[in-house]
Amino acid sequence: MSEAVILDQGVKVVQPAAVGQSLQAMAWRQLWRKRTALVGIGIIVVLVLTAILADVLAPYEPTATGSGVPMSLPNWQHPLGTDMLGRDMLSRVIYGSRVALFVGVLSLILPICAGIPLGVISGFYGGFLDNVIMRLMDIMLAFPIFLLAIVVMVILEPSTTNVVIALGIVRIPIYARIVRGSVLSIKALTYIEAAKALAVRDPRLLWEHILPNCMAPIIVTSTLSVGTSIIAEASLSFLGLGTQPPTPSWGWDLKAGLMILEINPWICLFPGLAIFLTVLAFNLFGDGLRDALDPRLKM
Amino acid sequence: MREYLLRRLLLLIPTLLGVTFIVFLMMHFIPGDPVTNMMGETYSAEDAQKLRHELGLDQPMVVQYGKWLVLLLRGDWGRSILSNRPVLADILYRLPVSLELLILSMVVSLIIAFPAGIIAAVWPNSWKDYSAMLVAMAGVSIPEFFLGVLLFLIFALTLRWFPVAGHINLLDNPGENLRHMLLPTIALGLPRAALLTRLVRASLLEVLRLEYVTTARAKGLSDWVVILRHALKNALIPTVTVIGLQVGFLIGAAIVVETLFAMPGIGSFGVDAIIKRDYPQVQAFVLVGALVFVLANLSVDLLYSVIDPRIQYGKEGT
16 A cells, blocks of 8 residues: 555645554554544443443442332432332443443454355355355345344344344345455455465465455454444344343333333433443544545545 | 336346245244234144134145235235234335335435535535534434434423324325424434435545546636536435445334334334234235335436436446
């Protein structure tokens, strides 16, 4: 990638990297300069710490009914109030971060493990195999993603782990498509031709020369996917098809709060805000990463 | 062009057949049974078998699918297993509600996205750009149902400007209909508007760097003529593509919004049917959903050639 390509909206030209600086180091420096991305990283760090330290941070058991007067407004004992069963909302929101992060991060495993290989095979070998794989992916893409997730959830029975599987399955075609595109364009470059001329075998060629150069769009897509997965988990739980009670999930708590919205309007606000902030953080981070890793993808 | 359109429309038939057949198979392989759902806690195996026979659920799957298809073509979409109401009547009642929601929210998102995106692109790195992008970032991060709850809380529960729930037929009372539709429409449209704003800005920035734009400016055309008549047209192509792709997301998100606002749309109808294994209802839902999705994408493809005359269908190599 030539330095000239790295333009910031055609106005500011980024300083050329020092001689010998790796692309990764350059990307990190770029990311470090972007304040919005740093805000995103900050929120993510807080979120991860909250999830890890939930046992210490939460003042009450998140599933303990009657830890306060049901449906109470925010007060000193319960800073975010209580739900209709008298469970402490602050504790539930804190523990909800575990479900959100669990789904957000683990739902990337399936697309990475299945989507990337499929895309690599499709793009590298082409021909019949490419046709079969891509048509299959097209069929999957033809279904609206959320509907497909709903159908998978019904087949698998609603649970948090199954949300991870459902969201993983529906993402496979997206990853396969992205990787296939990258492989196709990289395959045509001269350095690959050179490697082939040196009799580098296919597996090594793919692993060492092609795959590392496909990673930028995958890393960006994955970061942004964490946010959409969290929204999807919350939406599925909202419909009753995701995380099942009494496990604290932001989506489910929001739905449950709807019933007592007139008595305690705060009840929906906090789980909703938690979802919003988390998704915002991953979007800010993902946006920054995209600008840093691949300026051509800039939006 | 006409030939192309005809070919695309004919291609719809195998697509719809394929989608409905796959769903048909899937629904039957899913654990769970409408008969046991219907009969409640206590029933004899004999009664269940009888009911299954009455409903035709004991026949081979291909036969069941064939029967469904033949009846479908005759205008008989079957009856809901659970409510025993004719499915077609329910669909015809609910489809306009969902279509109105989808179209209005698309309109809302376009009305917001274009001006905001253009302003952000024309003054890049200005306070206008930053504030538009900040709002857009917030917009893409907020889930529809949370936005819906916020709107509901502020405008329906607290200010009482809008009704809390329900739906009024568009033809019966257009004004009241709009009052009922507005909050769900905004809940569904705003996140889409945010996404499109970012896209319009990005594609317009890309186009504004091109030489033909410089030429147009050098000719002495005013800034707004250059932007609106010359640049925007080319920037529209990626935007329209994403609008087409968004239809799928929109259908998904509409389900949640319809559930939240208790609207008698087709989304809540479908999810309910899937959960309760009401096969005829699921089939109808999938058929209509797929049809809307495919037709929306077809319109997007046709729109390309309107926006960019270089794109022509029906010629060699297209």
